[in-house]
Amino acid sequence: MPLLTHESIDPVGELGTWHITEPESFFIEKLALLPAEKDYIATLKGRRKLEWLAGRYLLHYMSGRAVRGACIKDEHGKPYLIDSPYQISISHSREMASVIAAPFSVGIDIQKLVAKIERIAHKFMRPCELDSLHPATRLEHLHVYWGAKEALYKAYGRRELDFIKHIRIEPFAYDLNQGFCSGKIQKGDFRAYYQIWYERRADFILVWAREV
Numbered sequence: 001m002p003l004l005t006h007e008s009i010d011p012v013g014e015l016g017t018w019h020i021t022e023p024e025s026f027f028i029e030k031l032a033l034l035p036a037e038k039d040y041i042a043t044l045k046g047r048r049k050l051e052w053l054a055g056r057y058l059l060h061y062m063s064g065r066a067v068r069g070a071c072i073k074d075e076h077g078k079p080y081l082i083d084s085p086y087q088i089s090i091s092h093s094r095e096m097a098s099v100i101a102a103p104f105s106v107g108i109d110i111q112k113l114v115a116k117i118e119r120i121a122h123k124f125m126r127p128c129e130l131d132s133l134h135p136a137t138r139l140e141h142l143h144v145y146w147g148a149k150e151a152l153y154k155a156y157g158r159r160e161l162d163f164i165k166h167i168r169i170e171p172f173a174y175d176l177n178q179g180f181c182s183g184k185i186q187k188g189d190f191r192a193y194y195q196i197w198y199e200r201r202a203d204f205i206l207v208w209a210r211e212v
Helices: 024-031 036-039 046-063 117-124 128-130 135-156
Strands: 003-008 015-021 071-073 079-081 087-093 097-101 105-113 167-169 178-187 190-201 204-211
Touching: 003 046, 003 135, 015 046, 024 046, 036 046, 046 087, 046 097, 079 087, 087 135, 097 105, 097 204, 105 135, 117 135, 135 167, 135 190, 167 190
Parallel strands: 087 105
Antiparallel strands: 003 015, 015 097, 071 079, 087 097, 105 204, 167 178, 178 190, 190 204
């Protein structure tokens, strides 16, 4: 099985990544899908369906349970586990899936490095964040900012956040293999602060965040 990592996070929680090489049938046979899940994946096609299945299977694999716990979405579309104190976040990109689970607000994002992120940088980067980029690592650094804001968006879980106006990452210098930064969500009277970690894994950038 192509499980790449399954590790503990501080102070408590779990993080996992999976390299997707299996066909859809592998995951469908191992997941006791709920009727609502079956209806949902019927709307998905090709790679999106496979990635969705892999993410749910990784979540179940990490739990260590013999019987899968139901994973459904709330009224805002945020996935959660029934009868569990753990909050979860799931991400997938191409042949990679990632999951984080902890008893507090968390978010995760994994993205394959692609040059086209430059075309949308103006939609999610603040001027001070752009000023922190270095030409030699600009592409990777942009993906960390994007992943950090995606992770905070998922942790918030109620949509309607503007990546420039409401999600702010403290400008930081990019470390080549892995590093740390911080960020916050600020919208109206709501404020939340997060610690953020990132790693480059082959041609992917993995970012995860927890509320502090």
